[in-house]
Amino acid sequence: MSETVIRAEGLGKRFRVGERERYLALRDLITRTLAKPFRRERKRQTDYLWALRDVTFEIKQGEVVGLIGRNGAGKSTLLKVLSRITRPTAGYAEIHGRVGSLLEVGTGFHPELTGRENVYLSGAILGMRHAEISRKFDEMVAFSGVERFIDTPLKHFSTGMQMRLAFAVAAHLDPEILLVDEVLAVGDLEFQKKCLGKMEEVSRTGRTIVFVSHQMNQIRRLCERAFWIEGGQIYRTGLANQIVGAYEADMSSGASSGDNGNRAAGKTRFVRWTIEDEESGVPNILASTGRVRVAFGVQLSAPLRMGVHGVSLYNGDRNLIWGTAVYNLELPVGTHSLVHELPSLPLRPGPYTWRVTLWDEHGLLDDWQCVPEMLVTTEPVTHPRDEWAGVLNIPAAFSVE
Amino acid sequence: MSATNPAAEIPVLARMAPLRIAPPSRWWAIPFRELWDFRELLYFFVWRDIKVRYKQTAIGAAWAVLQPFLTMLVFSLFFGKLAHIPSQGLPYPIFYYSALLPWMYFATALQSATSAIVDNQRVITKVYFPRLTLPLSTVLAGLVDFGISFLMFAAMMVYYRMPVRATMLWLPAFLLLAVLTALGVGLWLSALNAIYRDVKYVMPFLVQFWMFASPVAYPSSLVPAKWQWLYGLNPMAGVIEGFRWSLAGSGHAPGRLVLVSAGMVLLTLLSGLAYFQKMETTVSDVV
Numbered sequence: 001m002s003e004t005v006i007r008a009e010g011l012g013k014r015f016r017v018g019e020r021e022r023y024l025a026l027r028d029l030i031t032r033t034l035a036k037p038f039r040r041e042r043k044r045q046t047d048y049l050w051a052l053r054d055v056t057f058e059i060k061q062g063e064v065v066g067l068i069g070r071n072g073a074g075k076s077t078l079l080k081v082l083s084r085i086t087r088p089t090a091g092y093a094e095i096h097g098r099v100g101s102l103l104e105v106g107t108g109f110h111p112e113l114t115g116r117e118n119v120y121l122s123g124a125i126l127g128m129r130h131a132e133i134s135r136k137f138d139e140m141v142a143f144s145g146v147e148r149f150i151d152t153p154l155k156h157f158s159t160g161m162q163m164r165l166a167f168a169v170a171a172h173l174d175p176e177i178l179l180v181d182e183v184l185a186v187g188d189l190e191f192q193k194k195c196l197g198k199m200e201e202v203s204r205t206g207r208t209i210v211f212v213s214h215q216m217n218q219i220r221r222l223c224e225r226a227f228w229i230e231g232g233q234i235y236r237t238g239l240a241n242q243i244v245g246a247y248e249a250d251m252s253s254g255a256s257s258g259d260n261g262n263r264a265a266g267k268t269r270f271v272r273w274t275i276e277d278e279e280s281g282v283p284n285i286l287a288s289t290g291r292v293r294v295a296f297g298v299q300l301s302a303p304l305r306m307g308v309h310g311v312s313l314y315n316g317d318r319n320l321i322w323g324t325a326v327y328n329l330e331l332p333v334g335t336h337s338l339v340h341e342l343p344s345l346p347l348r349p350g351p352y353t354w355r356v357t358l359w360d361e362h363g364l365l366d367d368w369q370c371v372p373e374m375l376v377t378t379e380p381v382t383h384p385r386d387e388w389a390g391v392l393n394i395p396a397a398f399s400v401e
Numbered sequence: 402m403s404a405t406n407p408a409a410e411i412p413v414l415a416r417m418a419p420l421r422i423a424p425p426s427r428w429w430a431i432p433f434r435e436l437w438d439f440r441e442l443l444y445f446f447v448w449r450d451i452k453v454r455y456k457q458t459a460i461g462a463a464w465a466v467l468q469p470f471l472t473m474l475v476f477s478l479f480f481g482k483l484a485h486i487p488s489q490g491l492p493y494p495i496f497y498y499s500a501l502l503p504w505m506y507f508a509t510a511l512q513s514a515t516s517a518i519v520d521n522q523r524v525i526t527k528v529y530f531p532r533l534t535l536p537l538s539t540v541l542a543g544l545v546d547f548g549i550s551f552l553m554f555a556a557m558m559v560y561y562r563m564p565v566r567a568t569m570l571w572l573p574a575f576l577l578l579a580v581l582t583a584l585g586v587g588l589w590l591s592a593l594n595a596i597y598r599d600v601k602y603v604m605p606f607l608v609q610f611w612m613f614a615s616p617v618a619y620p621s622s623l624v625p626a627k628w629q630w631l632y633g634l635n636p637m638a639g640v641i642e643g644f645r646w647s648l649a650g651s652g653h654a655p656g657r658l659v660l661v662s663a664g665m666v667l668l669t670l671l672s673g674l675a676y677f678q679k680m681e682t683t684v685s686d687v688v
Contacts, residue, residue: 015686084422084529086685092423099420104527110449112456124445125528153456 002060003096005177005208006082010091011055013077013232017047051077053232055091059210061176064203066223066240067212068247074232075212079103079179082210097176097208100127105183106166111155115146115165118154122169136172143198144168164191171198177208184218196221216244217316217350241349245377248351249285268304270356270368271335272297286376289346289393295339296356298366304331309338310357313374315391316350347376348393425682431674435531442530446538450513451545465546466553469501476501480618489620489651492561498554499648500617500641503579505550507637508608510543514587515604518595522688532681533674536591540584547576554648568647575643578659582636582666588673592680595688616641620651621658633661636669 052074059065067075080086082093083101108125109118119140123133141147144164149157157165170183184195199222203209213219219226219240226243228236236243274283276293286292296311307329313322324340338356354370382389436443455461473494480486481493488496517535518525525532594600612618615637624632632638639662645651 080526080685081422085526087425087682088422089424092421094419094421096419099529101528104523107527108524110453112453113449117452121445121449124442125524125530127528130441 004058005061005096006057006059006093006210008055008057008082008091008093011052011078011081011088011093012050012090013052013074013081013086014089015049015051017049051232052081052088055232055234057227057234057237059208061097061208062206063225064209064211064223066219066226066244067210067229068214068216068219068226068244069229069235073229075229076103076181077232078229079181079210079212083179095177098127099177099179100173100175101179101181102126102170102173102183103179103181105163105170107170109154109162109166112153114153115141115150115157119150119165119169122166123172126170126173127175128173132174140168140172141165143171143194160188160191167191167195171195171202175207177210178202179210181212182214184213184215216248219244220349241379245349245375248375249282249377267366268300268302268358269298269366270296270358270370271299273354273356273370275374276339284372284374286345286347286374287378289344289378289381289395291341291343292345293339293341294354295337296354296370297335297337298358299335300331300333303333304329304358304360304365306361307331308357308359310359311340312355314353314355315347316352319391321347321352321391346393346395347378348380348389348391349376349378351375431678432531432533436533436537439530439534443534443538443541446534447542450538450542454542462549465549469498469505469550470553472501472505473497476618486619487623489622489645491645491649491651494557495561495563495649496620496645496651497618498557499645500615502547502550502554503575503640503644504612504615504617504637506543506547506579507583507640508612509546510540510583511587511590511608512604513539513543514583515590515594515601517587517591518684518688519598519601525688526685532684533588533677536587536677537584540580540587543583544580558648563649566647566650568650571643571647575640575647578636578643578663578666579640581670582640585636585666585669585671585673588677589669592673592677595680595684611635611637614638616645620645629658630661633658634665636662636665638662639666 055074055078067078069075077086079101080103081088082095083099083103085101085103106122108122110121113121116137119137120130120133123140124130128136141150144161144167146157146161146165149161154162167183180199184192184199196218199209199211203222209222211219211222223240225237226240227234228243228247236246273294273296275286276295308325308327309329310325311323312320315321326338351373352375353373355368356370357367358365378393380389381393381395476497477493481488481497491499514536517539518532521535525535590600590604614635616623621629621632621638621642639659643659
């Protein structure tokens with residue numbers, strides 16, 4: 001079962017950019033042709049942009065591959081080439097099996113037609129046969145939750161309902177290879193969870209999925225492998241967790257290394273935070289579940305009396321993971337480092353935010369939500385999916401006695 | 402890997418020849434096989450065009466009859482009664498309606514074909530299907546209106562007690578010619594409009610001009626014999642004469658005229674297909 005289903009060899013896509021107008025008009029073409037003999041020949045530089053360059057890879061049957069990268073890196077272009085929507089300029093790709101592309105939610109929807117009619121139309125556009133749509137119709141409508149309105153014109157649906165119906169149709173697409181482009185970023189949280197669940201279900205049936213997303217937690221959850229696309233080329237490939245970790249590290253190292261820069265100078269305030277962690281070597285990345293020292297730098301413009309220092313740690317979903325407070329601090333004027341030493345901070349990988357406060361006998365002195373975030377890049381020791389294993393990453397030992 | 406029902410199909414398909422995605426090489430090749438694979442989608446597009454046209458309209462299907470009918474009335478009055486344009490022995494309404502029947506089909510098919518690609522740009526940039534399906538669906542969707550206005554014509558034939566002729570058996574052939582003409586020109590226009598957006602605005606003028614260059618308001622016998630062949634370069638000339646002859650028996654079997662027109666139709670169709678295919682290779686980048 002390890003047959004190659006997608007093979008790309010030196011794929012390249014070039015676009016013309018610059019002077020060329022987006023839409024031409026016949027009248028412009030005519031005037032330009034007539035004026036040609038009279039115009040001085042300007043050196044027309046046609047600027048080209050290689051949206052994809054020399055992309056080579058192999059994807060085996062049943063793999064779930066994530067495509068990550070900055071905006072404009074070429075991820076959507078790659079999906080478009082693989083979907084045959086746009087032709088490559090160079091190289092080639094070979095695809096074994098039926099391809100379903102989910103590049104947008106609600107492809108083909110027409111506001112004048114009813115929900116029912118739109119299901120048939122959208123299904124047909126996405127590649128389903130009439131018989132197939134009829135067979136899955138009830139299932140799709142049930143998934144979307146809009147049974148009551150299925151026979152009213154789509155323009156009377158709210159945007160949320162339209163999206164749900166659109167995704168319900170798309171989710172029941174049954175191709176061997178599924179190409180998904182950030183469509184899971186739409187809708188409310190509950191809907192996103194539902195869509196993610198459906199994607200997981202699809203991946204479990206042995207289909208090959210190529211998945212583009214900016215939400216790293218989704219990539220971690222769904223994908224085994226990940227390609228990091230940068231500037232139209234494949235920068236790195238590997239296990240999803242590793243690639244995502246590397247990507248996040250790269251993203252955050254560009255940001256300020258924990259300086260509280262834009263706050264009022266000269267007053268008592270927190271100025272920076274770091275993790276004193278040998279493993280990752282980067283001040284805001286936590287790569288181990290062992291001993292860790294977190295230090296918050298504070299600058300006092302006046303002596304601190306009866307000081308209270310509060311610390312809170314929030315996870316990516318804004319839940320409070322840990323909090324503590326230190327009382328009766330007495331500190332002189334100057335810069336100090338408030339260090340918290342934890343024997344262990346066993347967290348699952350993802351982004352976390354520290355928040356620190358400082359009070360004295362008169363009231364609040366400073367409240368800082370630390371930037372940058374803390375990125376935890378540990379390996380999950382239990383189930384790879386957060387929904388089954390929770391927030392903590394504890395390598396518990398098991399025995400029967 | 403699970404051996405569930407859908408997965409069992411996978412080995413079968415994997416044995417088929419892989420799909421190869423490469424820079425466009427033989428762009429002129431008409432993808433017959435693919436068009437056949439996507440025939441259901443073609444049906445859905447036609448169905449969509451028809452449904453959308455008649456939803457939320459007060460007159461709805463009646464428009465398909467009203468347009469040719471009212472035009473016929475105006476022509477009968479001004480060109481016929483007042484200007485005394487010869488009608489080859491036919492009652493004026495029959496004379497004009499038999500020509501308006503294919504003409505209206507052609508005009509509306511052209512209008513919708515021109516914007517076929519541009520109107521569907523969202524779908525084109527998000528899903529793959531052979532783009533030929535779009536102008537093809539507009540040309541086919543127009544046949545529904547044609548059918549409705551034909552019923553009106555049948556009623557008129559009964560009213561004027563026109564005899565049923567053997568020549569009517571030729572009607573499907575001329576209808577096919579009309580469809581191919583609409584398709585050929587429609588392909589050119591939809592491709593051009595996708596690149597040069599003002600084609601859509603030139604269209605109404607083009608259609609009007611074309612109508613006067615076709616034997617709609619007057620018989621082609623008005624054209625001197627030695628120029629008939631030139632006149633036949635207008636493919637609609639052959640179509641309309643053919644309709645008039647097969648339905649109402651006016652004039653003689655239009656031989657040379659139709660032959661020239663048919664030749665032009667073939668030329669337009671082939672060149673239209675070629676140009677359209679060429680445009681298709683870059684359509685999603687420029688639309």
